Every structure is written in C-alpha cells, then in structure tokens.
Amino acid sequence: MRSRIIMSMLAGVILLVSAFPGVSPARAADVPAEFGTDWHDPVTAAPPVTAPAGKTCRVTLAEARFRDFTPYTGTYTPPADCGDRWSKVVLRLDGKVKGRQYDRLGHVHVGGVEVLRTSTPQPSPDGIEWSVEKDVTRYSDTFRAAQDVEMLIGNVVDGTYTGVIDVKVTLTFHAAGPAPHPVPDQVLTLTEGVDGTTLTTPRNTERVVAEVYATGSGGGCEEYWYLTAPASAPYSCQADRGPYREVQIRVDGQLAGIAAPFPTVWTGGWSNPFLWYVVPGPRAFDIRPIEYDLTPFAGLLNDGRPHRVEVSVAGVPQGRSGWSTPVNVLVWQDAGRGHVPGALTSVRAGVLANDSSYTPGPEHRVDTEGGHTLTVAGYLDTSHGRVTTTVSRTVAHTSVHRWTDGETVDGLDAVWSDGETLTVDGRGPARTTRTHRTYTMQGTTTVGTADRLRTVLSLGDRATVVETRGGVRTAWSRLDDSYRGDATYTINVPRDQRHAVGTTSERYRLYGSAGCYDRTLTTVQGVLTEDRLRC
Numbered sequence: 054m055r056s057r058i059i060m061s062m063l064a065g066v067i068l069l070v071s072a073f074p075g076v077s078p079a080r081a082a083d084v085p086a087e088f089g090t091d092w093h094d095p096v097t098a099a100p101p102v103t104a105p106a107g108k109t110c111r112v113t114l115a116e117a118r119f120r121d122f123t124p125y126t127g128t129y130t131p132p133a134d135c136g137d138r139w140s141k142v143v144l145r146l147d148g149k150v151k152g153r154q155y156d157r158l159g160h161v162h163v164g165g166v167e168v169l170r171t172s173t174p175q176p177s178p179d180g181i182e183w184s185v186e187k188d189v190t191r192y193s194d195t196f197r198a199a200q201d202v203e204m205l206i207g208n209v210v211d212g213t214y215t216g217v218i219d220v221k222v223t224l225t226f227h228a229a230g231p232a233p234h235p236v237p238d239q240v241l242t243l244t245e246g247v248d249g250t251t252l253t254t255p256r257n258t259e260r261v262v263a264e265v266y267a268t269g270s271g272g273g274c275e276e277y278w279y280l281t282a283p284a285s286a287p288y289s290c291q292a293d294r295g296p297y298r299e300v301q302i303r304v305d306g307q308l309a310g311i312a313a314p315f316p317t318v319w320t321g322g323w324s325n326p327f328l329w330y331v332v333p334g335p336r337a338f339d340i341r342p343i344e345y346d347l348t349p350f351a352g353l354l355n356d357g358r359p360h361r362v363e364v365s366v367a368g369v370p371q372g373r374s375g376w377s378t379p380v381n382v383l384v385w386q387d388a389g390r391g392h393v394p395g396a397l398t399s400v401r402a403g404v405l406a407n408d409s410s411y412t413p414g415p416e417h418r419v420d421t422e423g424g425h426t427l428t429v430a431g432y433l434d435t436s437h438g439r440v441t442t443t444v445s446r447t448v449a450h451t452s453v454h455r456w457t458d459g460e461t462v463d464g465l466d467a468v469w470s471d472g473e474t475l476t477v478d479g480r481g482p483a484r485t486t487r488t489h490r491t492y493t494m495q496g497t498t499t500v501g502t503a504d505r506l507r508t509v510l511s512l513g514d515r516a517t518v519v520e521t522r523g524g525v526r527t528a529w530s531r532l533d534d535s536y537r538g539d540a541t542y543t544i545n546v547p548r549d550q551r552h553a554v555g556t557t558s559e560r561y562r563l564y565g566s567a568g569c570y571d572r573t574l575t576t577v578q579g580v581l582t583e584d585r586l587r588c
Contacts, residue, residue: 088553091179092579098561107229110135115204124205135228151180154216156320159206170340237383251359260385264342275375286411295409297423299367310345313471325508327540335514348442349431352395389436424449440479464497482523507541530565
C-alpha cells in the first residue's frame with residue numbers, strides 16, 4: 054500500500070490534499086480482529102520536502118540488496134544539465150523488504166560526508182515498501198564534484214531472518230535559482246590520525262557548524278540507554294551512573310559544545326514490534342544530526358593548521374561500545390579576505406550534574422536528575438567588520454524508572470531538555486536565535502497471564518525557535534511531534550500464534566511565521582484508519 058501528501062503554500066497558509074492512489078483510510082468494519090500477514094506500508098505524519106517549480110535533474114546514488122554487512126560502493130557524478138548551483142537538492146530512499154527481519158541501522162556517505170542516517174521498518178510476511186525524503190541542499194559543495202559513494206544497511210539473512218533489504222537512493226536537483234538560505238562554501242570531514250581526529254579549515258572561515266549523527270544502537274544496552282540503571286540496581290541493562298547521556302564536542306581538548314541526544318526508539322523498541330509496523334517513532338527513518346555552532350573557535354581554527362576535534366558521549370561506561378558519532382563540518386568563508394583573524398574570548402562550563410539513585414522494594418525504582426551548562430564566545434575580524442558570536446547551551450534530564458522482579462512490569466517516565474541561545478553581534482543590530490527542545494518518553498511494558506505482553510507508550514519531540522534582530526522578533530516556529538501506541542501480543546510462540554492487537558497514532562504539528570502544517574495518522578491492527586489534515 055502507498056501513501057503520499059501534496060503540499061502547496063498559498064498566502065502563508067499551507068493547503069494539504071490527500072493523495073492515496075487506490076487506498077483510503079479504512080472503515081471500522083474493515084479492521085481485522087488482530088494483525089494478519091500484511092499491513093499498511095510504513096508512513097509518517099511529518100511533512101514532505103517541498104520542491105520549487107522548474108527544471109530538475111535526478112541522479113541515482115545507490116541501488117543495492119543488503120543481505121550482510123558488505124557495503125555498497127559506487128561513484129557519484131554531478132548532473133550534466135542542471136548547472137552547479139541549485140535551489141534545492143532532495144535525497145530519496147525507496148525500500149522494500151518481506152519475510153522476517155529485525156530493524157537495521159543504515160547510512161549513506163558521499164565523498165566521506167554522511168548525507169543520511171536511517172533505520173528500517175520490520176517487514177510483514179507479505180512484504181512492505183517505504184520511502185524517506187530529506188533536504189540535503191546544505192551538502193551542495195559535496196555534490197559539485199565526482200565522489201565515491203558508500204552505503205550500508207548491515208543485515209543478517211539466514212534460515213530464521215529471511216528479509217533481504219532492497220533499496221534505491223536518488224538525488225533530485227532543482228535548478229531554479231539560488232537556495233533560499235546561504236549554503237556552506239565547504240563541507241569537511243575529520244581526518245583520522247595517530248593523535249585522534251583533526252580538522253583543518255580554510256583560513257578565511259567566518260562561520261563553522263559541526264553536525265554529529267549521534268546514535269546509540271547495535272543491539273547492546275546502549276540501544277536502550279534511557280532505561281539503563283546504576284550497577285547497584287538488579288536490572289538487566291546497567292550503567293555505572295545510570296541513564297544520563299550527553300554528547301560533547303571538544304576542540305583541542307577544550308569543551309566546545311554539549312547536547313542532549315534524542316532518545317530514538319527503533320522499530321523493534323520496547324519489546325513490541327507491533328507498535329511500529331505502520332507508524333514509526335519520531336525521527337526513526339530520518340535521524341537528524343546534533344548541530345554545534347563552533348564559530349567562537351574560528352579564530353583559533355583559522356591558522357591553517359590541523360586541530361583536534363573529538364566527540365564523546367558522557368555517561369557511557371568505560372569500555373562499552375554502542376554509540377556512533379560521525380561528524381560533518383560546515384564552513385562559510387569570507388570572500389573579502391584571505392585570512393580572517395580572531396580569538397576565542399570565553400569558555401564557561403558548569404559542573405556536569407548526574408545523580409541516579411536506586412530504591413529497592415517490591416517495585417524497584419531509579420530516580421535520575423542530570424544537567425550541564427556551557428557558554429562560549431569569540432570574535433572574528435571579517436571584511437565587513439568585527440563579528441562576535443556567543444553560544445549558550447543548557448541540557449537537563451529527569452526520569453523515574455520502575456520495574457518488578459523479573460521485569461514483568463517495566464516502566465519509564467522521562468524528560469530531556471536542550472536549550473540554546475546563539476547571538477551574533479556585528480554588521481548591524483545583534484541577531485539572536487533561541488531554540489528550546491524537549492523530548493519526552495512515558496511507557497510501561499507488562500507481561501501478564503498466558504504470556505500476553507502489552508506495551509503502552511507515548512513519545513514527544515518538541516521544539517520552539519525564536520529569531521530576533523535588535524530585540525525585534527523576525528521569525529518563529531513551534532514543533533510538536535507526538536506518538537502514542539498500545540499493543541499486545543503473545544510471546545514465546547510462533548509468529549502466527551501471537552494474536553496481536555494494537556492501536557498507534559502520530560500527530561505532527563508545525564506552526565510559525567512561515568505557515569502551519571498539522572497531520573494526524575491512526576492505525577488499528579496495522580490498518581490505516583485515520584489520515585487527518587488540518588490548517
């Protein structure tokens with residue numbers, strides 16, 4: 054089954070038209086009593102990538118069938134008929150799989166630059182198809198020259214897990230004029246060396262942003278890091294100091310950025326694949342990178358020498374694997390100067406707080422509170438005058454984890470917050486962008502009589518962004534992506550004896566000065582029963 058949404062912008066209001074060729078949300082009478090051997094293809098409520106009108110060119114990046122951990126390798130060649138300056142570049146992944154298979158993590162690299170990190174849905178016996186779209190215009194510099202391509206979705210195919218993951222990845226180039234926002238002049242990757250990973254930037258760099266595709270995954274306890282308990286607690290996944298995690302980036306050993314990792318739930322998460330067969334959790338198919346504005350360090354970096362840039366995840370026990378943190382570095386250059394001098398003027402880091410306490414009893418309990426603050430500032434003497442950049446970030450986490458002996462009841466109530474203020478002072482009135490992100494997870498898994506496992510779970514991905522210039526608001530947006538699921542099945546039996554039932558829903562709301570988007574999806578027993586478009 055397929056689904057898509059057509060979107061257009063009229064007078065600042067988004068007009069949405071459903072377009073489901075041959076498929077519409079089912080009536081209640083069409084919903085089966087339990088899951089069968091087929092269900093609706095995976096779909097998310099997130100908006101599609103909007104595309105400008107005009108000439109387009111399409112290039113295939115990769116086409117492969119993944120059975121094991123052998124990467125696809127190929128060569129990318131820029132499009133011949135769309136120039137080398139594009140208003141938008143859109144990546145699309147189309148996939149299909151059938152049979153039995155776990156969720157798998159994947160990536161696409163072009164010239165060493167990570168342009169997509171994704172995970173896969175779990176298939177039905179009859180087979181599913183899905184797609185992912187991503188705006189990759191920011192990597193335009195990489196796409197202007199021929200590049201090596203590597204793609205991998207690590208997979209295992211044997212007598213039990215039969216699903217071969219068949220994917221095709223394309224780039225569509227829109228040639229109608231310049232991009233709406235200045236794209237980076239260069240996209241760099243870190244260089245591996247005997248002293249760690251290093252970065253060498255152009256000497257006339259005037260803005261630096263690092264993006265880190267941080268994921269806890271791989272099948273071990275760090276795949277469920279938000280549920281880990283201190284070593285003193287009798288829980289199956291332990292960590293020395295509990296579940297607090299923080300993704301940190303350092304420049305020459307100095308703390309340069311902090312962030313709360315997004316608590317991605319993969320499509321086998323919470324011991325219940327029936328929650329995710331049709332509607333995945335937020336960001337599961339398009340894993341967004343953490344962004345760190347490193348411009349305060351540009352004066353230090355602009356000496357033409359390599360500098361150590363390293364990423365680590367605080368809270369992970371010593372020696373434990375499970376986190377992947379590939380880094381791209383986006384660089385904007387000052388066309389008016391060959392060398393842009395400057396200085397790092399201030400680094401103020403608070404003490405990282407992490408208190409995770411275990412309380413024993415008939416119901417085991419772990420209470421966790423953690424947080425950290427960092428402010429960095431620096432200036433650059435550009436061709437258009439001195440520009441001072443200040444970045445302040447505050448991250449926090451609170452959670453209560455409760456479970457019973459044998460973990461037959463296992464529940465979590467958790468909140469993460471990540472607030473950032475970026476101020477750029479120079480070239481006119483000061484420009485400030487304030488971003489506040491909040492991630493939530495509330496859920497319980499219970500194993501009851503007759504080995505019936507039930508999971509009730511809600512997830513939230515929320516963010517507000519306000520931009521001001523000289524104290525006057527110039528733009529704003531508010532995102533609220535909410536998921537809810539309730540699914541039950543029988544464990545320890547063959548697949549056709551699970552007698553699974555489940556209801557899931559997602560509502561994605563994005564409001565702001567650019568318009569609004571509001572879509573709700575609901576599924577029952579794998580059947581799409583609601584697809585509501587507002588605004």
